[in-house]
Amino acid sequence: MGGHSRAVLIFALLVMFITASLSIGCGGQTQSNSTFTYAEASDPASLDPALVDETVGGNIIRYLFDGLVAYDSQTSEVKPAVAESWESNSDATEFTFHLKSGVKFSDGSEVSANDFVYSWTRALAPATMSSTASAIFQPVMGAAAVAEGETDSLSGVQALDNLTLRVTLEYPMADFVSLLGHPVAAPVSRQAVENKAVRFAEQPTGNGPYRIKAWTHDDRVILEKNPDYYGNAASLDEVTVRIIPDPSTAVAELKAGNIDAVRTIPPGQMEALRNDGSVKFYQRDSNFVRFLGMDVTKQPFDNQKLRNAIAYAIDVDTIADKVLQGQEFPADGIVPTSVPGYQGNASPFKYDPEKSKTLLADAGFSDGQGLPQITLNYPGVGAAADAAQAIQSELRAVGIPLEIAGLDEAVFMEEMTGGNFSLFLISWEADAPNMDGYLFPLFDSNNIGATDVFQYNNPEVDELLSQARSNTDSGQRISEYNDAERRILSDAPVVPITFGQENMIYGPRVTKFIVTPLGDIAFNEITVSNQ
Numbered sequence: 001m002g003g004h005s006r007a008v009l010i011f012a013l014l015v016m017f018i019t020a021s022l023s024i025g026c027g028g029q030t031q032s033n034s035t036f037t038y039a040e041a042s043d044p045a046s047l048d049p050a051l052v053d054e055t056v057g058g059n060i061i062r063y064l065f066d067g068l069v070a071y072d073s074q075t076s077e078v079k080p081a082v083a084e085s086w087e088s089n090s091d092a093t094e095f096t097f098h099l100k101s102g103v104k105f106s107d108g109s110e111v112s113a114n115d116f117v118y119s120w121t122r123a124l125a126p127a128t129m130s131s132t133a134s135a136i137f138q139p140v141m142g143a144a145a146v147a148e149g150e151t152d153s154l155s156g157v158q159a160l161d162n163l164t165l166r167v168t169l170e171y172p173m174a175d176f177v178s179l180l181g182h183p184v185a186a187p188v189s190r191q192a193v194e195n196k197a198v199r200f201a202e203q204p205t206g207n208g209p210y211r212i213k214a215w216t217h218d219d220r221v222i223l224e225k226n227p228d229y230y231g232n233a234a235s236l237d238e239v240t241v242r243i244i245p246d247p248s249t250a251v252a253e254l255k256a257g258n259i260d261a262v263r264t265i266p267p268g269q270m271e272a273l274r275n276d277g278s279v280k281f282y283q284r285d286s287n288f289v290r291f292l293g294m295d296v297t298k299q300p301f302d303n304q305k306l307r308n309a310i311a312y313a314i315d316v317d318t319i320a321d322k323v324l325q326g327q328e329f330p331a332d333g334i335v336p337t338s339v340p341g342y343q344g345n346a347s348p349f350k351y352d353p354e355k356s357k358t359l360l361a362d363a364g365f366s367d368g369q370g371l372p373q374i375t376l377n378y379p380g381v382g383a384a385a386d387a388a389q390a391i392q393s394e395l396r397a398v399g400i401p402l403e404i405a406g407l408d409e410a411v412f413m414e415e416m417t418g419g420n421f422s423l424f425l426i427s428w429e430a431d432a433p434n435m436d437g438y439l440f441p442l443f444d445s446n447n448i449g450a451t452d453v454f455q456y457n458n459p460e461v462d463e464l465l466s467q468a469r470s471n472t473d474s475g476q477r478i479s480e481y482n483d484a485e486r487r488i489l490s491d492a493p494v495v496p497i498t499f500g501q502e503n504m505i506y507g508p509r510v511t512k513f514i515v516t517p518l519g520d521i522a523f524n525e526i527t528v529s530n531q
Helices: 003-025 055-064 113-124 143-147 247-255 270-274 304-313 316-323 353-362 383-397 409-417 436-443 459-470 474-491
Strands: 035-040 069-071 078-080 083-088 094-099 157-161 164-168 210-216 220-225 238-243 280-294 328-330 375-379 403-407 423-428 494-506 510-512
Touching (some): 035 247, 055 220, 055 238, 113 157, 113 164, 247 494, 280 304, 280 328, 280 383, 304 353, 304 383, 383 403, 409 423, 436 474, 459 474, 474 494
Parallel strands (some): 035 238, 375 403, 375 423
Antiparallel strands (some): 069 078, 157 164, 210 220, 220 238, 280 494
């Protein structure tokens, strides 16, 4: 090679080296490291999936751990995760899951069917003190016995081999698999849990797309991409959760470019931020429903026509759009829009104050004459208080005298579940995105004295719910749930008020921002620009 050729080659290599150095050293588009930072108002309570009971920790845990299945971030439909496939028997009492091979915990150990047996049993054990395990695993044979401390063996869950898990239920439940996307059903490493040198709830060993890098309490939690993740790698290399208790401070940090997103919008700033060109506003339907509830066994709410009069008297559009400033939207049923099977316009009642007055007279209470003192109880302050005041005004307008009483949330729950209210404002978000979670606990007569706080008893509804639970044909199952929902609403033990929305803001650096119907920021789908 001649001297001129060598000089050209050396020059070309030098240019390539300088270009690569500049790409690495500057925040250019070709920079390999991508980070995302968002603000939460409080520290996670725990990062142990067995102990998840609040949104901050729950969001993080969903990306540290993968269960047998996951939920689609847009539709909430169940999709495979650690389980590549599954099948049930004909009456939906036995499910067999076939696990993917090569799934690893972040310590390098492989995930097996035995890890699920251990993890579910551990979550149910009284010593763990899980607030969610009993609800999620309630259908599983032997779950109650473990939860009550009668045994330490979960009889309904068996590892047939390393990659095959069989689950037997106490009763038919075709939608059982949809419960298993909840974090409490994720596998944990027994070795990591029993390692006394490390507190598992703070430094968990998971199998999700991220692993814990650091947690400085009341300041930040840092996650890094899990290099051994079995699934599609996340686009972000690192996610930081900043703990900023004051929402206005969080917004200021976003505008200053110090963080990329804010979960909690400051009170009264919804419209201003929606129209603020310096931030991007994100809104999507959630799995939350708020409704007015009545104890149908107590006077005067044992009167069907009175309950119908109340349903016609409430203007849910005004409550959602004006009173709550668009933070929630009008409900037209019990099952929220984001839940698979939502049917739309399930409620037969539309705002009609004149019809309400007519029904009030038909019920024997013309212009409210003869009605006893009625009090609407509601939990806490904020949106519930605003909605209660609006309902009070609307019922008074048709002749129903109504007082309202706000209570501490813990006191409210104790009084409501104790059967001490006749009229109350309640919100509900099922543990899993399925129709059963909104209909069976609240309206099946087997749950009177527990979650059926309306004392509602309709044998036809009970039969429909029972049929739906055991029906393995998804189309027929949804139709049966839809029918049950319409019948419940016709009886009017509840009046749907609003469905929830997730409202967040994010900065210009974020090119793709996804929040699931469960309210989780989808770390594994977010993309950012490094320019």
